[in-house]
Amino acid sequence: MKKYEENEFASFRLENGILHIVYKENVNLFLGDAMKVVAQRLTFQQGKVYPILCNIRGLREISKEARGYFAVEGTLLINALAFVSKTPLSTIFTKIYINDISPFRIKMFTDERSALEFLHPFAQAASR
Structure with a gap:
């Protein structure tokens, strides 16, 4: 299995059984991007x-x-x-997941x- 991969929006890294997704700086995400x-x-x-x-510090905008x-x-x-993250966008993004009864x-x-x-x-x- 690969340990690292990236695209124009984010990087994916597997480390100690945890998948790290880090969004690149100033990324705007729309449906096709998601x-x-x-x-x-x-x-x-x-x-x-x-x-x-999921490090969303780099996200600037994400469509509904x-x-x-x-x-x-x-x-x-x-x-x-x-x-x-530390931004208001991250709070909104997190609430969407939590409110959808994950x-x-x-x-x-x-x-x-x-x-x-x-x-x-x-x-x-x-890992079990």
């Missing part, structure tokens, strides 16, 4: 469930349609999700260390 990101993530995961650390896509189709093969745990963090601590038990569970 579909690309999710398709690439699912291919990268090769059918395996992972906890995801893209948010809806992430909240439904974008939840496949995830057992926990930690968003990392089948997994989701939390918002301002630092990666805390996010990784939250995800660690889920990485261990996924």
